[in-house]
Amino acid sequence: MTEAGFLEVTWTDPVTGCRGYLVIDRLVRGVASGGLRMRRGCTLSEVRGLARGMTLKEGLNYDPAGRYIPLGGAKGGIDSDPYDENARDVVTRYLRAMRPLIERYWTLGEDLGLRQDVIDGVIADIGLRSSIQAIHPLLEDRDAATGRLAAAFKIEVGGLGLDELVGGLGVAQATLTGLDILGLGGGPNRVVVQGFGSMGGATARFLAEAGLDVVGVSDVHGVVTNPSGLDVENLLRHRDRFGGINRDHLKAGDALLPPEAWLDVPAEVLVPAAVSYCVDAGNQARIGAKLVVEAANMPVTADAEDLLGARGIPVVPDFVANSATNSWWWWTLFGDIGADADEAFAQVRTRMRELVTNMVDQATRDGLSLRTAALRLSETNLEAIQARFG
Secondary structure, eight states: TTSSOOEEEEEETTTTTTTEEEEEEOOTTTTOOOOOOHHHHHHHHHHHOOOOHHHHHHEEEEETTSSSSOOOOEEEEOOTTTTSSHHHHHHHHHHHTHHHHHTTTTTBBTTTOOHHHHHHHHHTTTOOOOGGGGGGOOOSSSHHHHHHHHHTTOOOOEEEEHHHHHHHHHHHHHHHHHHHHHTTTSOOOOOEEEOSSHHHHHHHHHHTTTTOOOEEEEETTTTEOOOOOOOOOHHHHTTTTTTOBBBGGGTOOOEOOOOOGGGGGGGSSEESSSOOOOOOOTGGOOOOOOOEOOSSSBBBOOOHHHHHTTTTTEEEOOHHHTOOOHHHHHHHHHSSSSSHHHHHHHHHHHHHHHOOOOHHHHHHTTTTOHHHHHHHHHHHHHHHHHHHHO
């Protein structure tokens, strides 16, 4: 395990035979950060890409004057169905096997298919202090820091937890800033959000609050659409813990479409907020939006993004748009912000406006794609982190 390389672990569940993976892309001050996902079909290559994305997120949010110093990037993944009745047992065996790495190197939270309360419960069951205990040696006052983060996790706004809201707010602010500074804000701005879990649901809420018409959302069962705009709050009230919407509580004018139809709903903004690789070279031609914002990790393949760019459709990359959840954890833990919703929302809005503005400015100045511009910004910060910490 070296600073220049990465660690990859492949695990086989002794009961079900399913595979699990952990990739540590980089260590900063001996620690890496990244969530654990669970989905059927998860691969080592996918987890490797996600871990690299976490390194880029951390680097992009580096503030030399902040208390929070970005960590390295990591990611875990389990190739198993999170809906299975034995899913929690699989997670327990996986985390028990990864225990030495969780104790010293890997701080983890929820990701696709897993909620934070499940991870926290398993962590307690296997006798660990916390899913982020590897960071404890870096804290000046561990009790105050962990108490502040625990208090923040108890905050709810409009029936949703603050920990769920900050990620969606970041995506919404990235969308609004992108529309503004790219000159795309004129005329109607209808939005389709693919995925209605933690990230997708919160994104839809904040975009609706900003005055955009959320005309379509999708879950595992299909697409709910309304050309006049969906009642997002009604859908959130009738959503299960996996983001599934109860169709018995739809409003007049709401219509149902099959799952694959999410790309066909007319909209100016498309927010893929569910699975990786859902937009590829084969289906990107169906997109008529003027802006794509990646709320999920790696939802648009590289060749699809090139084709979208050739058609004049910019893509705000995932490691920019969805970075607020990760940063909020550490801003709160290290004390850059307190356990307060208004303070968290202000920090997320300010930081996301800065990130997207800087990205677009560099892209415009140097004739780059948004992703290439964001990569350059992150890599510059990673070099500064390397120079500061060795």
